[in-house]
Amino acid sequence: MSNDTYRRASGHGHHGDPRRPLTLRDVSEASGVSEMTVSRVLRNRGDVSAATRERVLAAAKRLGYVPNKIAGALASSRVNLVAVIVPSLSNMVFPEVVNGISHVLEETELQPVLGVTHYTPEQEEKVLYEMLSWRPSGVIIAGLERTDSAQAMLRNAGIPVVEIMDVDGEAIDSCVGISHRRAGRDMAKAIIEAGYKRIGVLGTKMPQDHRARKRLAGFEETIREVGLEIVDQEFYDGTSGLGKGREMTEAMLTRNPDLDFLYYSNDMIGAGGLLYCQEMGYDIPGKLGLAGFNGIEMLDGLPRKLATIDSCRREIGEAAARIIAECASGDPTAAGQQVVLLPKLEPGDTLRKH
Amino acid sequence: MSNDTYRRASGHGHHGDPRRPLTLRDVSEASGVSEMTVSRVLRNRGDVSAATRERVLAAAKRLGYVPNKIAGALASSRVNLVAVIVPSLSNMVFPEVVNGISHVLEETELQPVLGVTHYTPEQEEKVLYEMLSWRPSGVIIAGLERTDSAQAMLRNAGIPVVEIMDVDGEAIDSCVGISHRRAGRDMAKAIIEAGYKRIGVLGTKMPQDHRARKRLAGFEETIREVGLEIVDQEFYDGTSGLGKGREMTEAMLTRNPDLDFLYYSNDMIGAGGLLYCQEMGYDIPGKLGLAGFNGIEMLDGLPRKLATIDSCRREIGEAAARIIAECASGDPTAAGQQVVLLPKLEPGDTLRKH
DNA sequence: ATGAAAGCGCTAACAT
């Protein structure tokens, strides 16, 4: 802890008396009704007379009773939790997915529980194990690539699994996402059609970011088909920020002053590159084109709108949550869906019309 | 769902055979050892011979056994979950707090569980109730303002509670954060010292964003002390983005062309404003100064560095998690701490030196 | 070093 810190003396030293948490029995005694009836009232199950219901609710409220879901879940073997496993919260993409999920699940009894893997298979395996041990009603997990062990856990869990973001590969159960390979191809096509020829690529170094890798593969494949190739590449570690985009762009344009297009692996570094190029007086999109990926709404408002492809983050979250919710509500046709979203390319102002 | 979508036929229709999940008993039978011993092996508790341990581990692995924490938690009344309750994931601030928390808890047995309140007291109450019903080992919750009922729940939960982000008010138990009132005052002082006189304020409309409100209160109070006042204000709904910052800035500068300082409630809209002002050819920071709040690292790389105050998000998360971890490890002195972080003002390039 | 028995707090299933 920095020395820019001080601690006030402890206020009163205790937090809540060390008395045991209240149980159904306490409410039962306080209301003069059997535990079973109390349980029914609290869950709105079965027939309970209005009078009893009132008494029970009053007692529960007065005591400040909070049910113990652990006991409830064990007894009923029903857990209203949905495990949501994502690689990171540090960029804009996964929070939006999570928002989509929350939004849909809020209409149901289900509750999302978040796990973060930091893009490492080991951490993913650990988080998955941890979450499955709480016997959730479903799993929503980013990506299709994982360790055999993680794969086995998901298969054996006996619950609906939705793999999200990516559809280029084999899903265990359900799958919702876009084809990143195709996103790469689409952007390449647009760039080629616009007549750009000397293309540089700027992206993440993370070997575990399979979606970025697939986009790049699709991109490269497509420009090769027309006899072009990637003139230069630049990769980075760490979090994407405007500064990173600037630095990388400067480095690349210094090495290769004759590039006429820069393809970024995400909008954030693309935005940094755009700001840099504008300051340096590049003619955009005339002499130099730029494109990113994701369609980050927050960045609408740059001097020029960056060409990008929307990654449909919120929709993916919503569709995935809907599948889990359908499965949980007993719909047998809900499992095993493969939902492929087709994202739109947004040319913005950094990709010239041909 | 949009029609930009298609569904592939279901792959195989089932997800994991409908066989019941494995129990300790299964491992016990498979390894020829009592359930009790299996339990001991799996938890590394008590003395077990190396030979038995091997056999048990082998059997557990072969079967793909995943322990049932629900049963375990009920039996032991120990739950390794920490409830983390934040208003939103849509801006950059809370994800960073969550990262700080995760980072610290990863060194322990504890696991964060996230709840989102969308800045509404009702949702906060609901999420809190839901999470407390899982009997977590602690609660980390943003802000100091909440309904009486939520307050009561926290007091009665009998677990450590850390209220984060804000220290201007009474904490229930522990508290980690910065004084937003003071952040407002500090920025006001800097602006005054730099000689700016005609100040406009741009911020969020959310009445539930108590921290923004407190910053503004501190700010206004301070400029009044020197006989100045806020010349104009502009508020917005919805998510902060560059575009919002631009629009608001344009509106305000059109209404009040003679403003010489714009104080934004966060860096994102501040960045949008900065981009707008630069395009319009304002002399920054000479004739017009700008400042935001948060110290969002991702935005380093703007044409000019925006003046801001770091909100110590990651540090807050880390300190809060440390308190919970200490309490959980039985340290009786850990509870009731009040940790006040003192954030630094970063003048950047949008606040002139006097 | 290993096992047997008794519950954790609730709910399903069956009374009444």
Place this chain on the structure above:
DNA sequence: ATGTTAGCGCTTTCAT
């Protein structure tokens, strides 16, 4: 409409 009984799958405690 309400009560009774028997577990849910583990861990605690006490034997051996």
